[in-house]
Amino acid sequence: MAEIIPIPAFADNYIWFLRNGNVGAVVDPGDATPVIAFLERTGTSPCAILATHHHGDHVGGIPALLARWPVPVFGPAREKIPGRTQALTGGDRFDVPGLDATFDVIDVPGHTAGHIALFGEFGGMPVLFCGDTLFTGGCGRLFEGTPEQMWASLSALAALPPETRVYCGHEYTLANLRFALAVEPTSAELGARNVRDKAKRDKGEPTVPSTIALERATNPFLRAHLPEVRAAAAAHAGHALADDVASFAALREWKNTF
Numbered sequence: 001m002a003e004i005i006p007i008p009a010f011a012d013n014y015i016w017f018l019r020n021g022n023v024g025a026v027v028d029p030g031d032a033t034p035v036i037a038f039l040e041r042t043g044t045s046p047c048a049i050l051a052t053h054h055h056g057d058h059v060g061g062i063p064a065l066l067a068r069w070p071v072p073v074f075g076p077a078r079e080k081i082p083g084r085t086q087a088l089t090g091g092d093r094f095d096v097p098g099l100d101a102t103f104d105v106i107d108v109p110g111h112t113a114g115h116i117a118l119f120g121e122f123g124g125m126p127v128l129f130c131g132d133t134l135f136t137g138g139c140g141r142l143f144e145g146t147p148e149q150m151w152a153s154l155s156a157l158a159a160l161p162p163e164t165r166v167y168c169g170h171e172y173t174l175a176n177l178r179f180a181l182a183v184e185p186t187s188a189e190l191g192a193r194n195v196r197d198k199a200k201r202d203k204g205e206p207t208v209p210s211t212i213a214l215e216r217a218t219n220p221f222l223r224a225h226l227p228e229v230r231a232a233a234a235a236h237a238g239h240a241l242a243d244d245v246a247s248f249a250a251l252r253e254w255k256n257t258f
């Protein structure tokens with residue numbers, strides 16, 4: 001049976017394990033220790049490692065995993081990924097060896113310059129692994145890219161099928177939704193999501209994955225083109241915002257100090 005399992009790491013990272021029987025692919029293993037503990041506990045072994053971007057909390061565990069399991073490492077061509085054997089760029093399509101899964105690669109610069117997202121089908125469901133680009137209820141900080149790039153990246157992800165499951169790299173949802181509610185305080189759908197996700201966290205459950213449909217309905221960073229969201233961003237910035245990119249950039253700056 002195919003399933004996608006979160007392996008919590010550090011304070012709020014999720015390393016994802018795409019399990020099929022006794023093997024699986026490990027996505028963004030920032031720390032090897034919890035991955036090895038998981039594999040030993042479940043009697044599974046990795047068949048591949050997938051990386052979305054070069055930050056240490058996403059790739060730091062790769063060398064220790066490779067020392068024990070010398071599996072292929074798929075990662076962005078334009079970033080330094082430890083042990084990478086398969087360099088990926090937008091438009092590529094690849095099969096994960098040992099797993100019944102094919103992924104399309106999408107270039108999503110902004111958080112980092114060479115960040116990629118992986119879109120495919122697993123367990124009969126469209127799934128997206130988007131690292132620190134699209135978060136549930138929010139988006140990543142712009143460390144290496146421009147607002148233009150990030151807005152284009154997020155827009156490409158927003159155009160994926162609405163039922164796509166969104167697997168991001170961190171459990172940031174509640175903090176993101178607090179900000180989203182400041183932007184759109186009267187949104188009933190956002191209010192309902194906040195109640196649901198709070199209940200999940202109270203029970204210690206992950207709020208990830210969400211879906212593209214839910215993100216489009218409630219994530220302000222996918223909604224910067226809408227008049228009501230642009231108006232809120234302009235009110236906070238204290239000046240008019242000329243276009244969608246300016247609206248997105250103002251939202252991102254607002255969130256940085258929220």
Ligand SMILES: [Zn+2]
Pocket residue numbers: 053055058111132
């Ligand atoms: Zn990152």
